[in-house]
Amino acid sequence: MAAISVAVPRKGRPLEAVLERLAAHTGTPDLADEVISTLRYEKAITKGTQSTDRSVYDRLADYSRGPADYTVLRDSREGFPRRIAFDALTWSLGDYEVRLVGREEPFRALRKHEFALGFDSADLVLEEVVGLAPDPLRDMADVNDRIDPRDTDVRLVSGLGDTVYHTLLATPSVADGDLDRSFVEEYAGPVCISPRYERLVEAVVGTDALDGVEFCYPGDGVEEEAAIANAGLGVYVTVTGSTARDHGLVLGERLFPSETVLLENASESGPADDRLKRVLEPLETELAVR
Known part of the structure; x- marks a missing residue:
C-alpha cells in the first residue's frame, strides 16, 4: 500500500484541525478524539492545571499500549517544558496510507524539501516569507503572490476553516x-x-x-x-x-x-499527493488558489 507522509505540528489548534478533518472524511472520529484528549490532558499537566501521581514515563508506557495507529513522544528540546507531544499517526485512505508526522516546524520542514505536503499556521508563512509592500495583504488568496519564488518552493493550497x-x-x-x-x-x-x-x-x-x-x-x-x-x-x-x-x-x-493551511512543496509532490489535497480541501475556504 502506497504511503503519503504529511508534516503536521506536534500540538495545538492546527494539529487538532487536521485530525478532525481526516476523521470526518474517514468516519473515524474516535481515534482523533483520543489523540486530541490525550494531548490536552498532557498540556494541562504541563501548565499545572491538572495533576497526576503517575510519572511521565508511566504515562508514555500506557499510551504505547494503546491503539497502534498513533504514537506520542516527550519533547526534549532544551529550554522547553518536557511535555508529551504528537509523534505520528497512520490513517487508511483507500489504496493509500496517510502518515501524519509530527514536526516542531512543519513549514520549515517543507522548505527543506523533507515533505511534499504539510500543515501549519498561516501566520508562520506571513512571519517568514511573505514580502512587505505599501499596500495591505487582505486575504489568503493573495499570500502566494507575495512569496518570492527564489526564497522557497512552498505555496499555500487551502485553508481548513478553523479561522x-x-x-x-x-x-x-x-x-x-x-x-x-x-x-x-x-x-x-x-x-x-x-x-x-x-x-x-x-x-x-x-x-x-x-x-x-x-x-x-x-x-x-x-x-x-x-x-x-x-x-x-x-x-x-x-x-x-x-x-x-x-x-x-x-x-x-x-x-x-x-487559519491552519495545507502547504505544498510542488517540486516534491506527485499524483498521490494530489489525491490527498482533494480530500483535504474544504468546500469553502478563504483561500482560492490562483
Whole structure:
C-alpha cells in the first residue's frame, strides 16, 4: 500500500484541525478524539492545571499500549517544558496510507524539501516569507503572490476553516470613527502587538499605513488585551472578542484570518499527493488558489 507522509505540528489548534478533518472524511472520529484528549490532558499537566501521581514515563508506557495507529513522544528540546507531544499517526485512505508526522516546524520542514505536503499556521508563512509592500495583504488568496519564488518552493493550497482573526482593537477614546486600516493610516502613536507578529502586522496593514506608528509589546505576565488598553491601539487574535470588551476595548476591522493551511512543496509532490489535497480541501475556504 502506497504511503503519503504529511508534516503536521506536534500540538495545538492546527494539529487538532487536521485530525478532525481526516476523521470526518474517514468516519473515524474516535481515534482523533483520543489523540486530541490525550494531548490536552498532557498540556494541562504541563501548565499545572491538572495533576497526576503517575510519572511521565508511566504515562508514555500506557499510551504505547494503546491503539497502534498513533504514537506520542516527550519533547526534549532544551529550554522547553518536557511535555508529551504528537509523534505520528497512520490513517487508511483507500489504496493509500496517510502518515501524519509530527514536526516542531512543519513549514520549515517543507522548505527543506523533507515533505511534499504539510500543515501549519498561516501566520508562520506571513512571519517568514511573505514580502512587505505599501499596500495591505487582505486575504489568503493573495499570500502566494507575495512569496518570492527564489526564497522557497512552498505555496499555500487551502485553508481548513478553523479561522480566528487578527483584529484591530482600541480604547473608545482612541477609536474615533471607523476602526479600520484607513484609521491606522491617519494614526500616529503606539500600537501594541505580540513581538512575534511584527512582520505579519506590517504585511496585513501595509507599510504605508504604518508611518508614524511605533510598535510596543506586552510586558512579562501582562495580558495582551490589558497591554492594548494601556497603549490605546493594538492588533491581537480574537475569537469572540469578549475578553477585549472586558478590558473596555472596541473591536475594529478583522485584518487577516489566522487559519491552519495545507502547504505544498510542488517540486516534491506527485499524483498521490494530489489525491490527498482533494480530500483535504474544504468546500469553502478563504483561500482560492490562483
